[in-house]
Amino acid sequence: MIRTHVPIPAGGSRVPTLVRRLAAYCGAAGLITGLLTVTTPAASAAGTTTDLGVTDSYTADLAVGGGRVFVPVGGRIIVAGTDGNLTGGVVTGLPGVQELAVNADGTRLYAALTGSNEVAEIDTASLAVTRRIDLSAHPCPSTLALLGERLWVGHGCDNGPGGVVGLDLSASAPAPVAVGGEHLRPPVLAAAGDTLVVGQTALHHADMLVYDLGDGAPTLRGTIDGAKWRIDSLRDLTLSSDGGTLFSAADNPGHFTRYDTRTLAATGTYGDGWDGYPSAVALGSDGAYVAAGRQWGGTDLTLYDAATGAELFAADQPDAELLPDGVAFSGTDVFALLRSSTNRLLLWRVTGVALPATKLTMTAPADAYAGSPITVEGRLTRADGEALGLKPLTVIQYLPGWTKLPIIGVTTRQDGTFTFQDTPVFELPPYIGEVIYWVFWDGDDSHRRSSASVTVTVKREAALTLTGPQSGVAGTAVELSGVLTSGGRPPSPGSTLTVQRTLYIKGTSGRTVKLPPVRVNADGTYTFTDTPVNAGRYSYLASYAGDGGTGPAQATHQIIVQ
Numbered sequence: 001m002i003r004t005h006v007p008i009p010a011g012g013s014r015v016p017t018l019v020r021r022l023a024a025y026c027g028a029a030g031l032i033t034g035l036l037t038v039t040t041p042a043a044s045a046a047g048t049t050t051d052l053g054v055t056d057s058y059t060a061d062l063a064v065g066g067g068r069v070f071v072p073v074g075g076r077i078i079v080a081g082t083d084g085n086l087t088g089g090v091v092t093g094l095p096g097v098q099e100l101a102v103n104a105d106g107t108r109l110y111a112a113l114t115g116s117n118e119v120a121e122i123d124t125a126s127l128a129v130t131r132r133i134d135l136s137a138h139p140c141p142s143t144l145a146l147l148g149e150r151l152w153v154g155h156g157c158d159n160g161p162g163g164v165v166g167l168d169l170s171a172s173a174p175a176p177v178a179v180g181g182e183h184l185r186p187p188v189l190a191a192a193g194d195t196l197v198v199g200q201t202a203l204h205h206a207d208m209l210v211y212d213l214g215d216g217a218p219t220l221r222g223t224i225d226g227a228k229w230r231i232d233s234l235r236d237l238t239l240s241s242d243g244g245t246l247f248s249a250a251d252n253p254g255h256f257t258r259y260d261t262r263t264l265a266a267t268g269t270y271g272d273g274w275d276g277y278p279s280a281v282a283l284g285s286d287g288a289y290v291a292a293g294r295q296w297g298g299t300d301l302t303l304y305d306a307a308t309g310a311e312l313f314a315a316d317q318p319d320a321e322l323l324p325d326g327v328a329f330s331g332t333d334v335f336a337l338l339r340s341s342t343n344r345l346l347l348w349r350v351t352g353v354a355l356p357a358t359k360l361t362m363t364a365p366a367d368a369y370a371g372s373p374i375t376v377e378g379r380l381t382r383a384d385g386e387a388l389g390l391k392p393l394t395v396i397q398y399l400p401g402w403t404k405l406p407i408i409g410v411t412t413r414q415d416g417t418f419t420f421q422d423t424p425v426f427e428l429p430p431y432i433g434e435v436i437y438w439v440f441w442d443g444d445d446s447h448r449r450s451s452a453s454v455t456v457t458v459k460r461e462a463a464l465t466l467t468g469p470q471s472g473v474a475g476t477a478v479e480l481s482g483v484l485t486s487g488g489r490p491p492s493p494g495s496t497l498t499v500q501r502t503l504y505i506k507g508t509s510g511r512t513v514k515l516p517p518v519r520v521n522a523d524g525t526y527t528f529t530d531t532p533v534n535a536g537r538y539s540y541l542a543s544y545a546g547d548g549g550t551g552p553a554q555a556t557h558q559i560i561v562q
Contacts, residue, residue: 047315047350049338050084054345060323061099062337062347064330066106066124071337072097073345077111079127082330084349091127094120099325101146110151112141119144119153119167133174138165145189145196147213152179152196154186162186164198166218179218180209188234188325193243195261199234200226206234206250210261213243222264229257229266235279235324240287247290249278249324256281256292256304270309275299280327282334284354291334291353293322301327301336303353312357320346329354355448357383362439364454369461369551370487373421376437376454380416382447387416394440399424400433410439424458431487432458432549459546460487462553464497466542472561474535480557481527482542486550490524497526498543505536518542532561 052071059073068087069080075097079089095115102109102124109122119133119141135141135155140162143154149170156162162183165176185202196211196218205226211218224231224246232252239246239261246259247270254273259266270290271278276297283290283306290304300322301315319341326337332354338346362378381387395407412418424435435456443449468480484491499515520526532538538559546552 047348048084049317049320050080050086050347050349052078052080052086052345052347054078056343057339057345058323059337059345060325062326062328062335063100063102063109064328064335065102065109068106068124069328069330069335069347070100070102070109070124071345071347072100072111075115077109077122080347082333084335084347089127091122091129093129098142099144101144101151103146104148110144110146112144112153114140114142114157117141119151121169133167135165135176138163138176138178140186142186143189145191147191147196150191150213152189152191154183154189154198156183156186164189177217179211180220188237190237190239190246191243192239192241195221195239195243195246197237197239197246197261199237199248201234203234204232206231208234208237208246208248208259210246210264221261224259224264229253229259231257233277236281236327238281238283240283241285247281247283249281249292251277254278256290258309268309270304271302271311275302275314279322279324280336282327282329284329285331286354289329289354291327291329291336293324293327293336295321295324300338301334301348301350303334313353315350317346317348320348322348352443352448355443355446358388358441358443358447358450359383359385360439360441360450360452362437362452362454364437364456367457367459367551370426370432370458371423372461373423374435374456374458375419375421376439377417377419378439378452379418380412380441380450387414388412388447389414389416391416391441393418394442395420396438396440397422397424398436398438399426400435401428403427407437426458430549432460434458459548460489460550462486462491462544462546462550463488464542464544464553464555466540466555466557468540468557469559472532472538472559474532474561477529477531478559479527479529480540480542481525482555484520484524484526484544484553490522491520491544491550492547493522495520495544495547498545499528500541500543501530502539502541503532503534503536504539505534510539532559535561537561 054073057073063070071078077091079087098112109124111120117136117139120129121131138155140157141153141155145152151167153165164179167174188199190197194214198209200206207226208224210221212221230253231250234250236249248257256270256278258268276294279295280293290306292302299314300317303312320338323337328335334350334353336348338348360380364376368374391412393410395410397405410420438453440451463485466482472478497518502510502512504510518528540557542555544553
């Protein structure tokens, strides 16, 4: 079994894909263990991935219950603990196993078997198949929704129409009862409260049929119009516990959408559609958080506030793709199914996402000079701004080329603030560039992890001299010269200076004139001439604006003209 810790970037605003992928890469390399990267406001979680020992799998489901995680693949169900580790348990003899559903107390697991046209009931303690429910009259069962003792099954083979049937699990031999009409493909299902939702799949405009379960038998309440709400390639559904709010994941409109199952209208969205195609959605047990999975984009997993739609963090696995219908909550954790670039099936555990959020902020100067100390300051608090007291922090310095070094011994004060100084040491030319400081707090049993980063551009310090005569005669040219250096060396080729001349005559405040630009020679020297016309005190100011690797500099010289 391969097990690696993967840091997860997060934040209330969008984190660049490169930074997310860098963070995940650095964590897998082993220096940062169980730590995250974020932007403000901070909200984050640690993650681990477990190789399930399966190759070339297109499994797209998992179920959590009874302290275990169940993953169907290749005619069997693999079992892991809620710590993400494989238990060694396997349920075999399940031909074409597809979607799973676990009952409320986690004692029974149901599996749709397309290969034998059955639904298998499994004891989660012994992992024994306790009964098989025949669905030969409704072939290729593929999707499930369980509510109490009622199981709804979506079925349909590639060469024929599909549909939905209901099963009364309290009966010794449940008889399937059809729900609604035919479907082109097995629909996605969700059931909660007094509501069953049947979502059409493999359609450009996918309708979602909402059924009322109040009287026992499903009665069509209405249709959420796929054309009206631009629902294309519906992948996944989930319902709030009372059945009143529906959450969907579909390729279009690109964001995750919330619907009212009474009015059949969209009431909110999650995300902006630019981070990938929505493929999986899950709701926390208390309904406070929405976990949203995407494919083919910069963000694999995002946590949203269910009520406000605010993004709490975003996570990405740079070398793997999140599978459709592959996200589930487990207490304060989220599990997700991934397929790696080598077609390995991975179980991704993201811990602590449902814990109260914390906020870590930090500041540093935008620019610094090589060899000079950089002061970084910040503060760690709860989401409401209250300090968390003395907390150890992990600080990582990234130099150009992504050389990374730990900075040891940084701890917050009682009021949550922290400060540290660092003087970057560059081992390779050009000995300048951007230095990134990542600060991580690992969280505790009561608060979610958080982190932040700040970037400082380290430049060479420029030095500029300006010399010339101390006096002159009006109408006679004077020559001024100097030297420009960048970190003790000649400046970049083609560097220029701006020069301005100010004339001070007794009783006046001075009159400034800008002279033509002065080109600096390859060795850093420069020369220019000027012809003062009037008597008075002349002040010359030469200025270098700097460039991407060198800071600015100025020099002055005064001449008394008779």
